[in-house]
Amino acid sequence: MEGKLVLNFKELAERYEKEKEMFTRGHRLCAGCGAPIALRHMFMAAYPDNVVVSNATGCVEVSTTLYPYTSWRVPYIHTAFENAAATISGVEAMYKSLKRQGKINKDIKFIAVGGDGGTYDIGFQALSGAMERRHNILFVCYNNEAYMNTGIQRSSATPFGASTTTAPAGKKVPGKLQHRKDLTAIIAEHKPDYVAQASINNPRDFMTKVRKALDKNGPSFINVLAPCPRGWQHPSELTVEMAQIAVDACIWPLYEVDEGYHWKVNYIPKEKRPVKDWLEKQGRFKHLFSPKYEGLIEEIQKYVDREWEILLKKAEVFA
Amino acid sequence: MQKFDAFTGNLAVATAMKQINPDVCAAYPITPSTEIMMIFADFVSNGEVNTELVTVESEHSAMSACIGASLAGGRVMTATSSAGLAYMWELLSVASGLRCPIVMTCVNRALSAPLNIHCDHSDAMGARDTGWIQIFSENAQEAYDNVIQAIRIAEHKDVKLPVMVCVDGFIISHSYEKMQYMEDKEVRDFVGEFKPYKSLLNVEKPETFGAMVLPNYYMEFKRQVREGMERARQVILEVGEEFSQRFGRYYSNFENYMLDDADFVFVVMNSAAGTVKHVVKNLREKGIKAGVLKPRVFRPFPFKEIADTLKNSKIICVLDRAETFGAEGGPLYLEIKSALQTIESNPTVINRIFGLGQRDFLPYHVENVFKEMRNYLDSGNIKMFDYVNLRD
Numbered sequence: 020m021e022g023k024l025v026l027n028f029k030e031l032a033e034r035y036e037k038e039k040e041m042f043t044r045g046h047r048l049c050a051g052c053g054a055p056i057a058l059r060h061m062f063m064a065a066y067p068d069n070v071v072v073s074n075a076t077g078c079v080e081v082s083t084t085l086y087p088y089t090s091w092r093v094p095y096i097h098t099a100f101e102n103a104a105a106t107i108s109g110v111e112a113m114y115k116s117l118k119r120q121g122k123i124n125k126d127i128k129f130i131a132v133g134g135d136g137g138t139y140d141i142g143f144q145a146l147s148g149a150m151e152r153r154h155n156i157l158f159v160c161y162n163n164e165a166y167m168n169t170g171i172q173r174s175s176a177t178p179f180g181a182s183t184t185t186a187p188a189g190k191k192v193p194g195k196l197q198h199r200k201d202l203t204a205i206i207a208e209h210k211p212d213y214v215a216q217a218s219i220n221n222p223r224d225f226m227t228k229v230r231k232a233l234d235k236n237g238p239s240f241i242n243v244l245a246p247c248p249r250g251w252q253h254p255s256e257l258t259v260e261m262a263q264i265a266v267d268a269c270i271w272p273l274y275e276v277d278e279g280y281h282w283k284v285n286y287i288p289k290e291k292r293p294v295k296d297w298l299e300k301q302g303r304f305k306h307l308f309s310p311k312y313e314g315l316i317e318e319i320q321k322y323v324d325r326e327w328e329i330l331l332k333k334a335e336v337f338a
Numbered sequence: 339m340q341k342f343d344a345f346t347g348n349l350a351v352a353t354a355m356k357q358i359n360p361d362v363c364a365a366y367p368i369t370p371s372t373e374i375m376m377i378f379a380d381f382v383s384n385g386e387v388n389t390e391l392v393t394v395e396s397e398h399s400a401m402s403a404c405i406g407a408s409l410a411g412g413r414v415m416t417a418t419s420s421a422g423l424a425y426m427w428e429l430l431s432v433a434s435g436l437r438c439p440i441v442m443t444c445v446n447r448a449l450s451a452p453l454n455i456h457c458d459h460s461d462a463m464g465a466r467d468t469g470w471i472q473i474f475s476e477n478a479q480e481a482y483d484n485v486i487q488a489i490r491i492a493e494h495k496d497v498k499l500p501v502m503v504c505v506d507g508f509i510i511s512h513s514y515e516k517m518q519y520m521e522d523k524e525v526r527d528f529v530g531e532f533k534p535y536k537s538l539l540n541v542e543k544p545e546t547f548g549a550m551v552l553p554n555y556y557m558e559f560k561r562q563v564r565e566g567m568e569r570a571r572q573v574i575l576e577v578g579e580e581f582s583q584r585f586g587r588y589y590s591n592f593e594n595y596m597l598d599d600a601d602f603v604f605v606v607m608n609s610a611a612g613t614v615k616h617v618v619k620n621l622r623e624k625g626i627k628a629g630v631l632k633p634r635v636f637r638p639f640p641f642k643e644i645a646d647t648l649k650n651s652k653i654i655c656v657l658d659r660a661e662t663f664g665a666e667g668g669p670l671y672l673e674i675k676s677a678l679q680t681i682e683s684n685p686t687v688i689n690r691i692f693g694l695g696q697r698d699f700l701p702y703h704v705e706n707v708f709k710e711m712r713n714y715l716d717s718g719n720i721k722m723f724d725y726v727n728l729r730d
Contacts, residue, residue, distance in 0.1 A: 069541040073406065081550045089546035094538040097548035098405050098432045105399035108392055109364055109406030109414075110538055116361040116390035117412055123539060145402065148395030 022231035024064060028223070031063050039092055041070070046090040047082040051255025053245030053262065054079050054161040056219045058132070061159060062093075064229035069093075069127045073107035075137030076100035078168040078247075079161065101141035103131040104149035104158055111154045128233050129156045135176035136166045138242075139202045150209040150238045157232045157239045163247035164199070171250040175200040178270070179322065180315055181303045183250070188306035193315055198322055203242045203274075210279030211238035217273060218244040220262035224273055224285055231275075244271045252302025261300065268292040269327040274334065282334045291327075294320045340524075340585065345517040347475075347510035350482040351417065351443045351503075352377035356387055357525035358489055360441075361412030361532070364392035364403035368422035369455045370507040371445035375417060397422035401429035401440075408438035409547050411537030413489070416440065419507060420447035423461045427468070433500045434469025434563055436548060437535075439492035440500040442470075443485060446608065446659075447507040448695040456696030457507040459607070462636075463660040463669045469563045471501040471570055472637040474607045476593075479517045481505040483587055484634075489529040490577045496569040498535065504636075506609040508696065520585060528584060567638045574635055591640035593632040596622055597647055600629030602711050603685075605674055606657040607633050610692065610699050614657070617704040628708065633670070641677035648678065653686045653711045657726075659693045667691075667723055686714065692726035703727050 026034060041062040048055050058079065062070070071094045074080045080097050083090035098106045107129050117123040131149075133142050138160035146158055165183050166172040173183040179198045182188035186195040207214040212235035217225035225243055232239035246261040248254065253261055265271040266286060273286040295316055298304040307315050345353065352374045355363070365375040375391075382391045392407075394400045397418055408414040418426060423444055433440055444462050448454040462472060473488060475481040481503065488501040505511055520528075536545060551559060571591075578589035595615050597603065602621070604614045611632040621628040631647060633640070648654060658668025665672060667689030675687055690707055693699040703726050714720035 071410075071538050071541070084546050084549040086549040086551040086555055089549065091546050092544055094541060094544045095546045095548075096406060096409060096538055097550075098402055098436070099428055102399060102402035102429070105394060105402035106406040108394070108399070109362065109403030109408075110410045112362045112364070112390040112392045112403065113407040113410035113412045113414075114539060116388065117410075117539070119390075120361070120388050125539075125541065127539060127541060144395060145399050148399055151395070152392070 022227050022234060024226060024230055025066060035063070041092045043090045043092060045088070047085060048078060049249055049255070051248040051258045052078070053163060053219050053247060053258050057159070057161050057225065057243045057245050060219070060222045060226050061130070061229050064226035065128065065130070065233060068233060069125060071110055071127055071129050072096070073103045073110060073129070073131045075103035075131070075133035075142055077134035077137050079132060079134065081168060100137055102145045103133045103137055103142060104156070105145040107131040107156050108149045108152065108154045111156055129154070131156060131158045133158070133160055134168070135160060135162045135164060135174050138162070139175045139200055146206070147209065150206060150211050150240065153211070153237050155237055157229070157241065160202070160242045161245040162242055163245050163250060165247070165250050167247045167250045176202065179319055180307050182306060183303070193306055193312045194303070203240070206240045207276040207279070211240060212236070213239035213275065213277055215241045215275040216271065217241055218262045218266050218271055220259050220266060221273060221286065228275060250303065253300055257300065261297070264292060264297040264300070268294050268297050268323065270294060270297055270323050272327060272330055274330060280337055282337045284330060284334045294323050340518045340520050342516055342518050344514045345478045345482070345519070346512055346514055347478045347481050347505045348373040348445070348512065349377060350478040350517055351485055351505065352381070353519060354482045354485040354525070355415055356381045357520070357522045358413070358415065358486065358529050359387045359526065360389050360415040362390045362392065362404070362407035362414050363416055364394050364400045364407065365416045365418070366394050366397045366400045366422060368397065368419045370447060370511045371417045371419040371422070371443065373511070374443060374445070397425040398429065401426040401433065404440050405429060405433050405436060405438050408440050409436060409536070409538050411534035411539055413532040414438070414440045415442065417443040417445065419445045420449055420461045423465060424449060427465065430465050430468035430470060432548070435559060437498040437566070438500055439498055441485065441488045441492055442500065442502050443481070444502050444504045445507045445511045446504050454695035457509050458694045458696065459504070459660040462502065462504045465502065466637055466669060469499060469567070470637065471499055471567070471635070472504060473501060473635055474504045474633065475510070476608055476611050476632065477510055478515050479587070481510065482517060482519060483581065483589065486525055486528060487577050487581050487589065491570060491573055493532065494573045497566050497573050499563065499566045499570065504608065509609045524584070528581070571638050571640065589634065591633070591635045591643055593634060594647060595630035595632065597629035597631055600627050601652040602626065602628040602708060603631060603648060603651040603654045604628070604657060604704070605631045605633065605654060605670060607636070607670060608659070610657065610659065613699060613701055614704050617701050617708065621708065639673050639677070641673065642680060644674065645677040645681045648674070648685060649681050649683045651685045653688070653714055655688050655690055655707055655711060658689060658691050661691060661694065688720055689723045690726050697727055699726065
């Protein structure tokens with residue numbers, strides 16, 4: 020049954036009390052980091068499949084594989100920054116080859132994990148290629164909206180107006196001057212079997228999406244919002260709340276594209292929150308509230324409203 | 339039973355690949371190596387191999403996929419040239435550092451700019467320090483034989499390093515010549531079954547490949563690559579010996595052509611060695627003691643054996659088909675000079691850069707260099723560094 024969690028939440032909780040997690044404690048990611056929340060949920064949803072992970076260079080990679088330790092209880096490979104999708108393509112190709120030759124008989128799922136740098140920017144070509152070649156893989160982007168590992172530089176996932184170390188807010192420039200690339204839609208246009216946008220504040224939605232993706236027999240992509248207290252400059256205990264407001268303000272809509280054509284919005288907030296609620300809680304947007312940059316918040320609101328409207332239309336037309 | 343037929347260098351390599359029957363190939367087209375994968379794709383489409391062919395979107399992804407596939411526990415091959423190898427460069431040291439026994443044919447081609455699709459060795463020389471074993475091939479026959487031997491060398495338990503087999507672009511890759519080849523079964527018997535050392539597909543015993551290693555352990559990993567490379571010296575000789583016993587063509591670290599009593603020595607790799615041997619043969623007929631040393635293995639460089647072979651010569655001309663801007667001479671020259679430091683005798687070594695971007699290199703060019711060398715023995719004057727066949 021496609022997309023059905025093998026265990027319900029209560030069963031999952033019980034199991035995780037008794038059994039080992041595939042992504043263990045003891046890693047060196049920051050307190051309040053959104054990425055490991057996503058990874059733990061990803062593995063819960065993958066249970067009980069055999070999984071092999073390919074990981075792009077980034078926060079998760081450097082903080083979880085510090086030799087001679089590892090946080091991964093699944094086979095794991097890291098080769099470089101821009102090639103997690105290409106690397107997993109090779110692993111999956113070998114699996115297919117050995118299976119065809121009768122040299123291996125178990126069933127294995129293949130997941131690539133990258134941050135937004137390793138997915139939107141430097142990893143984009145390899146991701147696009149892997150999707151087009153239709154490898155049986157799931158690519159999960161933990162999107163924290165900038166190059167956090169190298170010290171909070173802007174990426175093409177960074178939203179308009181955010182201050183980063185390479186697009187800092189100054190006397191003349193209000194941080195990043197461009198809106199982010201809509202990567203989820205771009206990957207959806209590759210027509211893989213399954214594409215989704217998710218957020219760590221809604222584990223049931225994210226886990227169902229991971230399960231759906233793994234149940235497909237082809238390429239899939241999930242872009243999961245994973246706030247970064249260091250880069251976004253919010254208290255570490257507010258990570259999940261930051262994700263929640265992004266979703267409730269329709270800044271980061273939860274949606275999926277099934278079989279390349281069926282667009283579905285998974286969550287429509289009863290009351291859409293203003294973007295201001297999200298911006299004001301993060302230090303990276305602090306300057307937008309100074310008189311010097313008056314009007315920019317309205318501009319962001321307009322942009323978010325327009326994008327949300329387009330998404331609802333797509334879901335209506337291509338249901 | 340071996341047979342003769344006409345092969346281009348690319349056809350020879352593709353044929354060797356078919357006979358080896360790798361589990362995965364990942365490649366991206368680039369002149370002049372493209373044809374290898376075109377021919378091989380035919381073998382895949384016609385079901386003549388079990389290979390999963392991954393037609394990636396770039397060379398960077400080609401090498402990334404090769405590394406992933408190799409660590410997933412199977413035999414992996416690919417081919418590239420020039421800018422393709424340069425684009426892979428980041429992953430070359432990942433392949434050696436993760437001990438992937440990948441075999442790649444590098445059909446040698448010049449690097450841009452200016453754009454040039456023709457032969458020189460600047461691509462392979464740019465990768466000489468990445469932990470890949472590098473084996474050079476004079477002609478299609480050697481390319482075919484080297485690719486087959488490379489599998490055994492790369493996968494040997496004492497080595498576990500990737501191997502790059504170099505073949506001159508166009509001069510060899512696109513020229514037909516007579517070549518002897520084995521039956522598929524003979525090749526498959528020679529290379530044997532792939533025995534994975536570790537595998538990403540071993541889900542029962544999960545391991546982390548490509549961990550982050552800080553200053554406290556990093557150097558030990560790199561020393562291990564050196565140790566694998568050092569052990570490869572012996573393995574290359576053993577595999578060459580077994581190959582010659584089975585198939586009758588002898589391979590060592592380098593070819594010694596009329597060197598035993600030679601006063602005048604040319605050191606040259608790949609196809610140009612044929613031209614130089616032709617000139618040297620003519621000189622010998624005139625009673626001049628000339629010889630050719632053709633390195634086959636550039637990494638690990640057989641410095642001791644070469645120094646021992648060259649110790650009694652009077653003057654050595656190292657012919658380099660690649661530049662090392664700002665160094666004393668070309669990459670092969672630097673190796674030879676360095677090798678000669680290990681012995682007491684000290685023959686004069688000069689350097690000539692030739693054939694960049696496939697500039698013509700003809701017998702009379704070699705004869706002209708020889709005249710300079712002979713003149714040196716009388717006058718003691720010679721240019722230590724120069725180009726061959728270059729406009730003023």
